[in-house]
Amino acid sequence: MAAELENRQSGDTALLMQAFEVFTHASNSLESAFSQLQSQVRTLTEELEAKNLELEKSLREKQEAQDYLRKILERLPCGVIVFDQNGGITLCNPMASDVLGAHTAGSLLPETRGFFAASASADLTGKEIESEFSLNGRNRVLATSGTSLSNEEGEATGTLHIIRDVTEMKALQERNKRVERLSAMGEMAVELAHEIRNPLGSIELFASLLVKELSGDSRRWAENIRIGTRSLNTIVSNMLQFANPVQAELSKVNLHDVIGEIAKFTEPIMSQRQVGLETCLTARHPVISGDHELLKQMMLNLVFNAMKAMPSRGSLIIRTRDIGTKLELEIQDTGIGIPAEYLDRIFDPFFTTNRNGTGLGLSVVHQIVEKHSGTIRVTSEMNRGTCFVITFGREPQEGIL
Ligand SMILES: Nc1ncnc2c1ncn2[C@@H]1O[C@H](COP(=O)(O)OP(=O)(O)OP(=O)(O)O)[C@@H](O)[C@H]1O
Ligand SMILES: [Mg+2]
Incomplete structure (x- = not known):
């Protein structure tokens, strides 16, 4: 009985061992299959991540290219x-x-x-x-x-x-064509001005000779011709000076001499208009390095302007004074004055309030003053008068450094 029991027990153990072995084998192969599966999943995940990255990169690149194109198009x-x-x-x-x-x-x-x-x-x-x-x-x-x-x-x-x-460009092209036409006309005007100047000079000379020869009314008429031709000559000279500024030919010029010439020349018209000329020339050494003709043109422009501002009666005062190393020239009238809002514009070319003016006078005056390294300033009061003050550097006096 005991032997039978022992036999059954050893049979069960063998069966159990066998079953255990089968289980171990199955578990091993399951484990290896699982780890294989795991590695496959890992590889696939990695591949997927790489693909995702690639996709993201290409999307980003596409977006960047689009942004780039948009920016270019915008700008x-x-x-x-x-x-x-x-x-x-x-x-x-x-x-x-x-x-x-x-x-x-x-x-x-x-x-x-x-x-x-x-x-x-x-x-x-x-x-x-x-x-x-x-x-x-x-x-x-x-x-x-x-x-x-x-x-x-x-x-x-x-x-x-x-x-x-191209609206602006077209307008600019049109304007350019106009400027070209105007500049061609300007050149023609300058040629004409040259042609006019010579006969004008002759008329003025003959009128001066007549003034000397004649007396009474005839003399006054001759004086009027002389002043009229000089006024025309100044306009023509202004045009030429504006269109084609000449180089100043510098030499020692005594400003009092220039003032004397202008005063003598304009005296007849001043007396006709009952304009009194006062000179107060206190400068002790009124010599500057200048161009005599240009300085005369400057003075004539200022005096003619003053005359226009005083159609009947008035005073023209011309002063000179020493201011340190500088020489100051003042031309003052008791005329109609310049409105405050025009004071900034009177030196602009073509600015004029006179129906027959070219508006080049003061612009040429400014040019001439600059050529002499001088300065010009103006003060004016309506119906009281106008005063132009020009300052020049003085020539050193001989013997004085
Ligand atoms: N002494 C002055 N008194 C009052 N207004 C003046 C005087 N000088 C200049 N002006 C003003 O300045 C403007 C410009 O003067 P500018 O000499 O340049 O031209 P214009 O005298 O009008 O013309 P143009 O000199 O060709 O005869 C004048 O039209 C005038 O309005
Ligand atoms: Mg003038």
Whole structure:
């Protein structure tokens, strides 16, 4: 009985051992299959991550390229507009919107539609077409060139147009043409002025001879001819000086001599107009390095202006004084005065309030003063008078350093 029991027990143990062995084997192969699976999952995950990274990179690159293109389109100084095959807008940069006016729901405003109809009918060879049209009440000139677009299969997908607003450029070109015409006229005027100057000089000379020969009324008439021709001569000289400034021929000039010449010359007209001339020449060494003729032209312009400001009665006062190393010349009148708002403009070329004036007088005076390294300033009071003050550097006195 005990032996039977022992036999059954050893049979069970063998069976258990066998079962255990099968279990161990199964567990081993399960483990290896699991680790294989794990490594496969890892590889796949890595591959997936790499693919994801690649995808992200390509998306980022695409986005960057798009941003780059958008920035270029935004900053382009010309308009870019793309139409699809049905004429709908697929792209329109800010400049194009600006130039063409707002476009709603992908289509153009009626005013600009005609413009593209014309350029679309062109053969889109990149040749620029200019058209003028009115947008929001403003006339615009636009130049456009077009290119047809196609996909990879070569099928037409639309057209791309580059638009330039050439309104300003066109206006500038027109202005340039006008300036060219004016400058040609200016050159002609200068030639004419040269031609006029010689006979004027002769008339003035003959009038001076007549003044010496004649007396009474005839003498006064001759004086009027003389002053009239000199006034004309000053206008012609101003024109020439303005158009073609001559170099100053410098020598020692005594300003009191110039004042004497001008006073003697204008004395008859002053007495006719009852304008008294006062001179107060206190400068002790009135010598400057200057151009005698130009200084005379400067003085004549200032005196003629003063005369125009005093059509009947008045005083003209000419003063000189020493101010340290400088010499000051003052020309004062008791005329109509200059309105405060004009004081900044009187030296501008062509500024005039006189119906027959050229407005070149003071601009030439300014030029001449500058040629002598001097300065000019003006003070004026309405209906009281005007005073021009010119300051020159003085020539060193001989023997005095
Ligand atoms: N002494 C003055 N008194 C009052 N106004 C003056 C005087 N001098 C100049 N002006 C003003 O300055 C303007 C410009 O003077 P400017 O000499 O340049 O030209 P103009 O005298 O009008 O013409 P032009 O010199 O060709 O005869 C004058 O039109 C005038 O309005
Ligand atoms: Mg003048």
